[in-house]
Amino acid sequence: EVKLLESGGGLVQPGGSLRLSCETSGFTFSSYAMTWVRQAPGKGLEWVAVISGSGGSRYHAASLRRRFTISRDKSKNTVSLQMNGLRAEDTAVYYCARSRGSEHEALDSWGQGTLVTVSS
């Protein structure tokens, strides 16, 4: 069974940093691209970043590229999202999702999400 479990969310002050983690199990980690998607309260889905199965390719939403960085650790079957310079508009539930294969595939498994609240 494919499992994705996000952690690392919480309350952070504007300008602060957080590192989200997504622990995976139940599949061959290196064979799948992994994606972060976020959803602000009451809003729609926003794609954040994707990293290829090998980790050799990564893409970030242009508006977040200078502050957010996606990475993966094959020894721990974990994908992470480092978020710096957080702003109130970054407040959202952050979901980790597995692509069906490459970065250009649908997202077939999702975690339950972790809430990030940016507020003073």
Added chain:
Amino acid sequence: DIQMTQSPSSLSAYVGDRVTITCRATESIGSHLSWYQQKAGKAPKLLIYAASSLQSGVPSRFSGSGSGTDFTLTISSLQPEDSTTYYCQQSFSMPLTFGAGTKVEIK
């Protein structure tokens, strides 16, 4: 960036009705189009991938069609549990983008 326009933004229909949601891309995306269902407080769930392929475990009343720039999600016979929000997503080019969502309600 490729923009995805979903319509309608909301709809109301009777149980048993045929429901259609459309998604239009600002440029051709081939068949790199997926549909997701999201219930309140839950993670999205993949329904359709590659424009028309039904994800395993998804009821057959859901179907997808289209290619290029115009796509549709059809629910052949609306059920009470289908009352929720649906999103399309293109995976043709970065950044991958979602539509704004369609909220489906039961009359």
